Amino acid sequence: MATAVSWPVGSLVWPTTIKLEATPTARQALALSMDWKRELLFGGAAGGGKSYFLLMAALQYVDYPEYRALIVRRTFPQLKIALGLLEIAEEWLSGQAEGVDTVDGLPTRWLFPSGAKLDFGHCQHLKDRYQYQGGGWHFVGTDELTQFLERQYLYICFSRQRRELASLIPMRTRATSNPGGIGHEWVRERFKILADEVGPDDPAAFVSLSRAFIPSKIRDNPHLDADDYEASLLELHPYERAQLMEGDWDVRAPGSLFQREWFRVLRATPGKVRKRVRYWDLAATEPKKGRDPDWSVGTKYAAVNAAEVDYVVEDVERCQLEPGGLEVRIRAIADADGKAVPIVIEQEGGSAGKIAARALGRALEGYTVRFERSTGSKKVRAGPFASASEQGRVGVLEGQWLNEWVRELESFSGEDDQGHDDQVDSVSGAHNEIAVAKGVTWEDLYPT
Secondary structure, three states, X not given: OOEOOOOOOOOOOOOOOOOEOOOOOHHHHHHHHOOOOOEEEEEEOOOOOHHHHHHXXXXXXXXXXXXXXXXXXXXXXXXXXXXXHHHHHHHHHEOOEEEEEEEOOEEXXXXXXXXXXXXXXXXXXXXXXXXXXXXXXXXXXXXXXXXXXXXXXHHHHHOOEOOOOOOOOOOEEEEEEOOOOOOHHHHHHXXXXXXXXXXXXXXXXXXXXXXXXXXXXXXXXXXXXXXXXXXXXOOOOHHHHHHHHHOOOOOOOOOOOOOHHHOEEEOOOOOEEEEEEEEEEOOOOOOEOOEOOOOEEEEEEEEEEOOOOOEEEEEEEEXXXXXXXXXXXXXXXXXXXXXXXXXXXXXOOHXXXXXXXXXXXXXXXXXXXXXXXXXXXXXXXXXXXXXXXXXXXXXXXOOOOHHHHHHHXXXXXXXXXXXXXXHHHHHHHHHHHHHOOOOOOHHHHOOO
């Protein structure tokens, strides 16, 4: 039998007649009360009631006939696993709504007496986000957000949300997640999950006018046998245990090619500069609502004769612009660098790459400019720079770009479909240009 929620039916927090099979925890109740927030992330550690919260949030307005809700996971098997969202929904909603579009005995759509609808879907590949074109939902929930690419999340959650002008239903985007996964860094940054700003008892770790992060851990869920679950988590790798038991967003995953401790932060470039370059990795696409394209990144990199380091990352310029605007930006940065700094630009293949190269060549008239085609995998191209960094031979200058640069490097593993890696490509290209370029001898790099 369903257990009534702890609020009066029809209250602002629970304005529906639907009964639940679980009473909301204090953290779930807090998150559910914030329906005026357009975007909210709930969770952190495992066992905090993330899936229950997401389904509760999706059901808050099903008494409104026009209400439409969507919950997605990265793959369909993740939706239908034991104790997964499809199974929980069937347990809660049987007898209160009609389940249709059944797959393996589990409904993927629920039709409510009011006329409201709740859909479940998935988005395994980046192109799969377009299967939601034409749809429209008041609520979009994403389970285990760090398993998604940012472009998938932005497109599904913000290009597909719409309502009629006079509607009283709030537009809500809700997500749950543990730390880790290919989307760890962009989720951490988007929801400002910073260790020095999150106290262990903070009910809401980050709240802005439109976005919120509500942390939840194992001990916040009174419905769970926390002692037994924690005993199971103790068997995991320390890195995974810190993420799942403590909800630690700062612990670093093994397998990354870079560690921030390798880089010495400098106030100025030391010693004598032997060679310098500005290397551009281009992505000539401007950002638009529902789309998060790659970045164009230009890294200014120097080889030095100094006791402290052999190489210095002096500056990182990062932008998302259409081709015309990008040409203007690159020219302005070249003017600031001066004509003594040669420019190398990675050229895309095919005729489009050649056309873009000619246009940039004209825009950079008077400067030393060379275009080159990249070869090999990203991981292979990053290898020489990673080796020099691990040996403590690379310094970085202080700058506003530094924190985001280090975060991207730490999340880089060289695997495909891992999110943004444009800064890695740019600095790797700059290092290879200086340290591995043709005509540069060992004596040039390491004079006696």
